[in-house]
Amino acid sequence: MNAALAAGCAYVDGQYVPIAEARIPLLDMGFSRSDCTYDVVAVWQGGFFRLDAHLDRFDRSCACLQLAPPVGRDEVARILHECVGRSGLRDAYVEMIATRGVPNAGERDPRRITNRFYAYAIPYVWIANLDQQAKGLHLAIARNVERISPRAVDPTVKNFHWGDLVRGLFEAYDRAADNAVLVDANGFITEGPGFNVFACYRGQLVTPAEGVLHGITRQTVLELAAAEGITVRVGRVEPEMLREASEIFLTSTAGGLMPVTLLDGQAVGTGEPGAMTLRLRERYWDAHRGGQWVTPVHYPGG
Ligand SMILES: Cc1ncc(COP(=O)(O)O)c(C=O)c1O
Incomplete structure (x- = not known):
């Protein structure tokens, strides 16, 4: 080597x-x-x-x-x-x-x-460090910047137009949060720098349908949730739904499922990573240990 x-x-x-x-x-x-x-x-x-x-x-x-x-x-x-x-x-x-x-x-x-x-x-890159993964992240809903219009930059095409997302991150840091989620021009929740967002709202999992990258981790969660009998609604997500949510988590190739336990300084649910989040996170990492989604790397001499 x-x-x-x-x-x-x-x-x-x-x-x-x-x-x-x-x-x-x-x-x-x-x-x-x-x-x-x-x-x-x-x-x-x-x-x-x-x-x-x-x-x-x-x-x-x-x-x-x-x-x-x-x-x-x-x-x-x-x-x-x-x-x-x-x-x-x-x-x-x-x-x-x-x-x-x-x-x-x-x-x-x-x-x-x-x-x-x-x-x-x-x-491997983690959006959330080990401590944040255990305790949960503090997420801010950005107020000073909105997600770039999907009519200007198609968010389903993975791109480097991160100006809005980086501004969101700086705003989050100014507000003592770890990361930010941005809303669109109509005030609906979209996504954050490198991740999609899910919430458990009134017993159902919800995630934005539009204005977001169709994350592969998001897709994996949708499939794992279906296998677990968890209902997911893919549609419009309002900030109020996040504020009332019993659980929130982020999804990304860079870290998998990451619990959010504080939203704009307020505890999410009990303030601990939620049961649904932990269950899906476990299924997510289980799926990495082998099976239909895993392609072994060709290592030299291996
Ligand atoms: C803007 C944005 N949303 C969502 C995601 C999550 O996508 P995936 O689960 O495919 O990593 C990413 C990943 O980099 C991203 O850049």
Whole structure:
């Protein structure tokens, strides 16, 4: 194993390099115009979790943005295996990125630029640290910033337009919270920086239908809840519903299900992670230990 790759391995310009040495060209429109899409899949205990679902979403995101990366789906999968395999990481955060690319001098027509593909694997990333996972997070409903309109940036296409989400985070910190969820122009709950939101409201699980990324973790929770006989309503979620909720949790590839026990400084339910949250979180991690959703990583010599 190459020790320089243990902190992460990137794929740039057809080469595998240590993450600390990975560079993208300054003139890539992915950087200068946010003209790109990406996806993140987790590797847990040596297996990709729901790799096909992530590759499907990535394909769809590329098509929506009229991006045609130079590598097809099978090649993307092979590169992701290589990045993880070469790093030797057993638990990893694995990102694939398609960018518009580097224009020829003076070129401003996005149709005339050759698109690029990058990927990397780094150690698994947690949105909530261990203490926060045990005690639950303090979530703020952002007041000073709203989620960018879905008519401007389609939230179902995974994107780097994080200006609103980052402003939300700073607002949360100013209010002594750990993280923020944003509302849309009509005041309905959407999502936060890197996660979807669920609440247990009047005995039913609810999560926003629109104005959000269709998170793979969100989808997994919907499927696990159905298997557990838990009713989920996917629809409009008002801030009041969160305030009255007995449980709230966040979902993301970067951390799974994360309980929220304080909302705008007020206890959620009993102020402890809720029973439904804990049950679904357990099912979620159980599903990582093997079964239909797990694809073993091809490690060198393994
Ligand atoms: C804005 C946003 N919403 C939701 C999610 C959660 O999606 P997933 O469960 O596929 O990681 C993410 C993940 O990065 C995100 O960026």
